[in-house]
Amino acid sequence: MMSSWALADQCPSGQYFVSAYSRDSYYRQDGTFVKATNVDAHCRTYNFSSPLKLKFEDQMPQGWPYQLDLFKKWTTIEKRDVKKALDSLPKRLRDLGEIKIYRAVKSSFPNNHASSGPDDSVIVLYDSAKKFGYKQALAHEMSHVLFSKLSADEKEEYYSFSDWKQNRGSFYTKRNDFSESDGSLFPEEDFANNVEHVVIKNGSSVNRRISDYLKLLLGLKNEK
Amino acid sequence: MRNKIKILFVFLLTASCTHEKINDNTQSEWGLINKIESEKWNEGKIISWLGAPNDIHENEKQNLKYLIYDYPKSNHQKWSFEISNKGELRNITFLPNSSNRNDFSSEQLSSKWTGCVKQKSTDNSQHFIRYTYSLECGEKHKAYMNKIGEVTSISIEI
Numbered sequence: 001m002m003s004s005w006a007l008a009d010q011c012p013s014g015q016y017f018v019s020a021y022s023r024d025s026y027y028r029q030d031g032t033f034v035k036a037t038n039v040d041a042h043c044r045t046y047n048f049s050s051p052l053k054l055k056f057e058d059q060m061p062q063g064w065p066y067q068l069d070l071f072k073k074w075t076t077i078e079k080r081d082v083k084k085a086l087d088s089l090p091k092r093l094r095d096l097g098e099i100k101i102y103r104a105v106k107s108s109f110p111n112n113h114a115s116s117g118p119d120d121s122v123i124v125l126y127d128s129a130k131k132f133g134y135k136q137a138l139a140h141e142m143s144h145v146l147f148s149k150l151s152a153d154e155k156e157e158y159y160s161f162s163d164w165k166q167n168r169g170s171f172y173t174k175r176n177d178f179s180e181s182d183g184s185l186f187p188e189e190d191f192a193n194n195v196e197h198v199v200i201k202n203g204s205s206v207n208r209r210i211s212d213y214l215k216l217l218l219g220l221k222n223e224k
Numbered sequence: 225m226r227n228k229i230k231i232l233f234v235f236l237l238t239a240s241c242t243h244e245k246i247n248d249n250t251q252s253e254w255g256l257i258n259k260i261e262s263e264k265w266n267e268g269k270i271i272s273w274l275g276a277p278n279d280i281h282e283n284e285k286q287n288l289k290y291l292i293y294d295y296p297k298s299n300h301q302k303w304s305f306e307i308s309n310k311g312e313l314r315n316i317t318f319l320p321n322s323s324n325r326n327d328f329s330s331e332q333l334s335s336k337w338t339g340c341v342k343q344k345s346t347d348n349s350q351h352f353i354r355y356t357y358s359l360e361c362g363e364k365h366k367a368y369m370n371k372i373g374e375v376t377s378i379s380i381e382i
């Protein structure tokens with residue numbers, strides 16, 4: 001594990017750490033036989049990375065389930081401030097392709113400044129997001145989008161570092177240290193809270209092992 | 225001539241055994257899953273075969289426990305066996321990884337299990353919309369997938 005962490009610290013920008021694993025022999029679809037092997041820990045290129053393409057929208061997103069949300073138009077200043085906040089995020093958290101971003105008055109969830117439909121790359125910012133901080137709100141919601149774009153292997157790496165287990169498709173953890181209390185509900189929320197804290201507060205409230213892993217995933221240790 | 229026949233026989237025998245071993249390796253995961261399911265292994269049999277679990281999670285509310293086994297090198301989760309308070313196996317959860325994901329594609333599952341239908345369910349209970357993608361193959365077989373169709377786990381009811 002010590003040698004793996006040493007390698008993990010050396011992954012270049014645009015790549016992330018993959019733990020060692022054993023691969024059984026198998027036949028490729030074209031019939032080629034591949035013998036069993038041990039794959040050492042290594043760095044791998046991110047599964048998804050595409051320059052940010054921001055689309056400001058004014059109407060309720062199609063199929064939006066939170067029907068009580070009142071949507072409104074963006075002001076020029078708000079658009080400017082949101083772009084500035086996104087530009088200040090780590091590249092890995094920013095380059096997630098097309099993001100449709102909406103503006104609404106107030107969330108139906110108490111003390112909630114932003115919502116998202118991660119699989120559809122949709123983010124909604126409410127009035128309170130400005131006072132909360134656009135950068136922090138967007139760090140959280142963009143983390144949800146990033147998590148949705150992680151491959152199965154990338155997610156398994158996070159689950160391993162953050163001690164999430166699965167049974168019958170449901171997730172649970174024995175951990176009792178969460179950067180935010182609702183992180184105990186789902187690994188996606190745990191991920192988004194932890195990334196938010198790593199980006200905004202340098203991970204001071206985040207389990208050290210998870211914080212170090214997320215900094216690698218986000219390229220923060222190598223970012224100049 | 226007799227020696228040549230002996231050599232040929234030994235060669236054919238070796239080739240046959242090697243081929244069988246290769247097939248065992250490529251199909252070992254499915255072989256074990258099918259064996260556990262069809263023979264309805266209990267807690268004792270699972271532990272005697274796979275060794276002590278890497279972790280045990282107690283679900284006190286439902287009087288269940290989960291035996292967790294990890295892939296040896298990566299420490300990523302590989303199995304979860306749901307065990308009743310009588311030591312009976314209730315559910316097998318298996319998580320493919322890079323080493324065997326080709327054997328657990330949705331196409332492979334649809335060919336091994338019958339009546340498979342893709343489903344997508346929505347959870348709006350949080351401030352973010354949470355979709356669950358699954359392949360439902362009758363009452364006892366289910367696979368969970370991610371947005372791009374990779375199978376992330378399979379769940380088998382016993």
